[in-house]
Amino acid sequence: MKRRSTKLVPEMGAICLVTLVFMFIVPLAVASKENGENSLSTYIVHLKKPKGVFAQAVDLDGWYRSFLPVTIPGQRTQMVFSYQNVVTGFAAKLTAEEAEAMKRKEGIKSVWPEKVYSLHTTHSPDFMGLQQNLGFWNQSNYGRGVIIGVLDTGITPGHPSFSDEGMPPPPAKWKGKCVFEGGCNNKLIGARSFVEGEVGPPADEEGHGTHTASTAGGNFVKGANVFGNANGTASGMAPLAHLAMYKVCGAGCSESAILAAMDAAVEDGVDVLSLSLGGGSIPFYMDSIALGAFTAIQKGVFVSCSAGNEGPSYGTLSNEAPWILTVGASTTDRSIAAVPKLGNGLTFDGESLYQPNDFPSMLLPLVYSGANGKAASAFCAPGSLKDVDVKGKVVLCERGGDIGRIDKGQEVKDNGGAAMILMNDKLNGFSTIADPHVLPATHVGYETGLSIQKYINSTMNPTATIIFKGTVLGKQTAPEVTSFSSRGPSLQSFGILKPDIIGPGVSILAAWPVSVENKTNTNSTFNMISGTSMSCPHLSGIAALLKSSHPDWSPAAIKSAIMTTASLVNLGGNTIVDETNTTADIFATGAGHVNPSKANDPGLIYDIQPDDYIPYLCGLNYTDEEVGTIVQQTVNCSSESIIAEAELNYPSFSILLAESGGSQTYTRTVTNVGPASSSYTYEVFVPTGVDVSVKPEEIAFTEVNQKQTYSVTFSRQKNISLPFSQGLLKWVSAQHDVNTPIVAIFE
Ligand SMILES: *[C@@H]1O[C@H](CO)[C@@H](O)[C@H](O)[C@H]1NC(C)=O
Numbered sequence: 001m002k003r004r005s006t007k008l009v010p011e012m013g014a015i016c017l018v019t020l021v022f023m024f025i026v027p028l029a030v031a032s033k034e035n036g037e038n039s040l041s042t043y044i045v046h047l048k049k050p051k052g053v054f055a056q057a058v059d060l061d062g063w064y065r066s067f068l069p070v071t072i073p074g075q076r077t078q079m080v081f082s083y084q085n086v087v088t089g090f091a092a093k094l095t096a097e098e099a100e101a102m103k104r105k106e107g108i109k110s111v112w113p114e115k116v117y118s119l120h121t122t123h124s125p126d127f128m129g130l131q132q133n134l135g136f137w138n139q140s141n142y143g144r145g146v147i148i149g150v151l152d153t154g155i156t157p158g159h160p161s162f163s164d165e166g167m168p169p170p171p172a173k174w175k176g177k178c179v180f181e182g183g184c185n186n187k188l189i190g191a192r193s194f195v196e197g198e199v200g201p202p203a204d205e206e207g208h209g210t211h212t213a214s215t216a217g218g219n220f221v222k223g224a225n226v227f228g229n230a231n232g233t234a235s236g237m238a239p240l241a242h243l244a245m246y247k248v249c250g251a252g253c254s255e256s257a258i259l260a261a262m263d264a265a266v267e268d269g270v271d272v273l274s275l276s277l278g279g280g281s282i283p284f285y286m287d288s289i290a291l292g293a294f295t296a297i298q299k300g301v302f303v304s305c306s307a308g309n310e311g312p313s314y315g316t317l318s319n320e321a322p323w324i325l326t327v328g329a330s331t332t333d334r335s336i337a338a339v340p341k342l343g344n345g346l347t348f349d350g351e352s353l354y355q356p357n358d359f360p361s362m363l364l365p366l367v368y369s370g371a372n373g374k375a376a377s378a379f380c381a382p383g384s385l386k387d388v389d390v391k392g393k394v395v396l397c398e399r400g401g402d403i404g405r406i407d408k409g410q411e412v413k414d415n416g417g418a419a420m421i422l423m424n425d426k427l428n429g430f431s432t433i434a435d436p437h438v439l440p441a442t443h444v445g446y447e448t449g450l451s452i453q454k455y456i457n458s459t460m461n462p463t464a465t466i467i468f469k470g471t472v473l474g475k476q477t478a479p480e481v482t483s484f485s486s487r488g489p490s491l492q493s494f495g496i497l498k499p500d501i502i503g504p505g506v507s508i509l510a511a512w513p514v515s516v517e518n519k520t521n522t523n524s525t526f527n528m529i530s531g532t533s534m535s536c537p538h539l540s541g542i543a544a545l546l547k548s549s550h551p552d553w554s555p556a557a558i559k560s561a562i563m564t565t566a567s568l569v570n571l572g573g574n575t576i577v578d579e580t581n582t583t584a585d586i587f588a589t590g591a592g593h594v595n596p597s598k599a600n601d602p603g604l605i606y607d608i609q610p611d612d613y614i615p616y617l618c619g620l621n622y623t624d625e626e627v628g629t630i631v632q633q634t635v636n637c638s639s640e641s642i643i644a645e646a647e648l649n650y651p652s653f654s655i656l657l658a659e660s661g662g663s664q665t666y667t668r669t670v671t672n673v674g675p676a677s678s679s680y681t682y683e684v685f686v687p688t689g690v691d692v693s694v695k696p697e698e699i700a701f702t703e704v705n706q707k708q709t710y711s712v713t714f715s716r717q718k719n720i721s722l723p724f725s726q727g728l729l730k731w732v733s734a735q736h737d738v739n740t741p742i743v744a745i746f747e
């Protein structure tokens with residue numbers, strides 16, 4: 001298939017720093033100095049599983065230490081983390097030579113320099129149909145008793161989102177620690193830092209972790225708003241769930257810390273893990289998030305991760321393992337409207353979180369910052385407007401050029417500009433974001449930007465103003481897939497459709513450590529930020545609700561319920577669109593937009609037991625050792641009944657069809673979680689260029705939890721020139737629609 005190589009330029013800025021993700025994996029070893037003691041780097045060391053079983057953690061630790069190079073005692077600390085659950089191995093500070101020597105030792109599987117992973121809502125519960133005292137929220141008891149572990153930048157105790165009003169004490173199984181003195185309560189039950197050199201509590205200097213944690217499980221807070229906008233009652237998706245923060249991100253999110261945090265979280269007894277960070281596409285046996293997540297699902301812990309912010313190009317996902325829920329980002333029906341009005345009377349849609357109430361409605365001179373022909377000026381890069389006359393004017397700046405959206409406004413403001421119109425580049429199309437700008441501003445789509453440029457060209461004295469209209473709800477085209485949301489296919493496993501799901505990730509209001517308006521007299525501080533980092537915790541919270549209402553469901557069952565009930569249309573009943581304002585494809589939406597209430601009652605589920613992944617992993621042609629690293633047991637692929645990737649009992653189909661290949665048949669097993677006596681017949685929305693046949697015609701159940709198997713045969717028609725096409729297999733009963741998305745990739 002064709003993959004565009006264009007990369008969305010990361011936009012660094014005060015706010016977007018954390019939310020727009022860079023997927024590059026930088027081995028720390030390269031970054032460190034190459035001399036003396038400074039040449040020490042953290043390495044992740046995987047060992048062959050020992051024959052015997054260690055009675056105690058301390059024995060395992062002792063065995064790990066026996067692999068460390070001999071140094072003068074007390075000279076330096078080599079061991080960084082000694083892993084107990086997620087992998088057989090440890091993280092240690094080594095020189096490059098020591099690491100090389102260690103690789104050759106008997107019993108060592110692999111030694112690699114640790115990677116650095118990057119960090120990738122008053123209204124969203126309501127938008128997703130969750131209402132107080134009604135339906136699913138009530139039925140799931142708001143996630144009561146469920147523990148959500150969040151790996152992030154830390155947390156802000158004392159914030160009203162983390163108040164424990166109405167919260168029961170943590171369940172007896174909870175073994176975690178909370179190191180905030182006086183800051184912990186029945187809401188925030190765990191808080192530790194794994195960041196190197198940080199001994200104190202996991203304070204959030206960044207904001208990202210406070211925001212994601214409150215989105216997943218924040219308590220109700222009345223009158224939450226930013227600059228008065230989006231005012232309402234804020235709450236997380238699971239407002240009565242407990243939260244545990246595992247701080248893993250300081251300057252970056254180090255792999256050794258992520259692994260250590262997941263190791264601790266599964267031991268502590270979390271039920272759901274939420275990771276709004278990622279490291280790009282990495283083979284599962286080398287991806288510490290995938291490794292940690294596998295151990296988590298073995299213990300029944302659900303793992304939700306952000307898909308990445310590298311869209312809209314294809315093949316840009318992070319966190320692709322099939323045992324992880326991979327979450328893309330979409331808009332909500334709320335916009336914080338800032339309408340640009342031109343001298344010719346034309347008005348357009350635009351957004352800004354900062355809404356000054358004293359901005360004059362009179363027309364001001366309008367200027368295009370790039371009129372001097374300089375790219376830096378067009379992007380309103382820092383220092384680029386020194387020689388441009390912007391004083392008292394409305395300045396049209398272009399998005400991109402590796403400059404933060406808010407920083408562009410700062411440059412306009414610093415040079416005396418009155419306001420900014422920020423126009424998208426072509427790639428970002430119609431996707432706009434309500435940012436906390438530093439001056440009167442509006443963010444508009446690419447075509448609107450072109451119209452404004454055209455107007456500027458058409459007149460000697462172009463003028464414009466911005467009309468601030470505040471919070472506007474009910475946008476019928478919501479949800480839309482936003483431009484930055486990373487897209488499939490999964491580069492590690494073409495036979496699994498990814499992302500799995502989309503959820504709210506644009507202009508999300510949630511808790512923040514400080515006031516972005518410089519108000520100091522309140523702890524009730526909020527901010528609105530965007531990213532798949534924001535959509536991930538929405539799904540983590542929803543998984544907690546499902547866990548609460550269906551304690552016996554496995555992580556795969558919860559995921560299946562979320563996927564097969566997802567919505568394929570927007571509020572207006574039309575297909576979901578992307579940043580081009582045309583129908584979003586399946587590599588953007590996955591199974592569609594999460595519908596929590598429907599997920600609570602899916603009718604059928606596609607279940608997967610942890611050991612079912614072994615034949616799948618062998619089918620990826622991983623070595624026995626690589627599969628063993630993931631599943632933490634000795635594996636012999638030649639004695640497994642290896643399956644093709646697409647044969648995994650996944651709630652979607654991703655089928656590679658070669659020109660000359662024959663037909664391919666896959667089976668699926670569904671479990672009845674609806675009424676005991678129910679029967680389903682199918683409808684197929686056939687992907688263009690593919691013949692699909694399904695057997696049997698009907699599947700019937702007489703008991704709850706009864707399983708039935710069906711098979712689907714796919715064959716490619718002649719003369720297909722598409723890269724891929726998509727369809728849907730729908731099992732329909734009197735009460736339920738079980739949607740199973742299909743993508744056919746033409747090789
Ligand atoms: C809410 O759920 C409880 C049980 O958890 C039930 O007794 C009550 O009737 C429900 N309330 C509504 C309004 O559905």
Ligand SMILES: *[C@@H]1O[C@H](CO)[C@@H](O)[C@H](O)[C@H]1NC(C)=O
Pocket residue numbers: 157158159522523
């Ligand atoms: C704000 O939070 C701190 C804890 O960080 C707490 O001591 C203080 O009482 C809180 N203030 C208000 C007004 O709730």
Ligand SMILES: *[C@@H]1O[C@H](CO)[C@@H](O)[C@H](O)[C@H]1NC(C)=O
Pocket residue numbers: 223224225228229231232
């Ligand atoms: C937010 O809404 C509440 C309740 O409707 C109201 O009392 C409060 O003044 C509002 N705050 C702002 C900043 O609009």
Ligand SMILES: *[C@@H]1O[C@H](CO)[C@@H](O)[C@H](O)[C@H]1NC(C)=O
Pocket residue numbers: 450451453454457
């Ligand atoms: C505006 O004029 C400039 C300079 O002549 C030209 O390069 C640009 O394409 C024009 N823009 C539009 C949208 O017409």
Ligand SMILES: *[C@@H]1O[C@H](CO)[C@@H](O)[C@H](O)[C@H]1NC(C)=O
Pocket residue numbers: 516517518
């Ligand atoms: C907040 O206050 C500080 C110090 O008074 C000031 O430097 C900063 O610009 C203010 N920030 C905003 C967003 O107003």
Ligand SMILES: *[C@@H]1O[C@H](CO)[C@@H](O)[C@H](O)[C@H]1NC(C)=O
Pocket residue numbers: 430581
């Ligand atoms: C998107 O497309 C629809 C239908 O094609 C159209 O009605 C709508 O105006 C478009 N939206 C924008 C922002 O141009």
Ligand SMILES: *[C@@H]1O[C@H](CO)[C@@H](O)[C@H](O)[C@H]1NC(C)=O
Pocket residue numbers: 619620621645
């Ligand atoms: C694994 O190897 C077999 C045999 O070479 C090949 O047919 C198959 O496509 C490979 N699978 C993957 C996922 O690469």
Ligand SMILES: *[C@@H]1O[C@H](CO)[C@@H](O)[C@H](O)[C@H]1NC(C)=O
Pocket residue numbers: 636637638639
């Ligand atoms: C793996 O299984 C095959 C087939 O059962 C067997 O021949 C082979 O000896 C096994 N390999 C190991 C290392 O146990």
Ligand SMILES: *[C@@H]1O[C@H](CO)[C@@H](O)[C@H](O)[C@H]1NC(C)=O
Pocket residue numbers: 718719
């Ligand atoms: C397939 O396309 C080729 C070239 O366009 C054409 O010659 C041939 O007749 C087509 N075959 C079928 C079955 O349509």
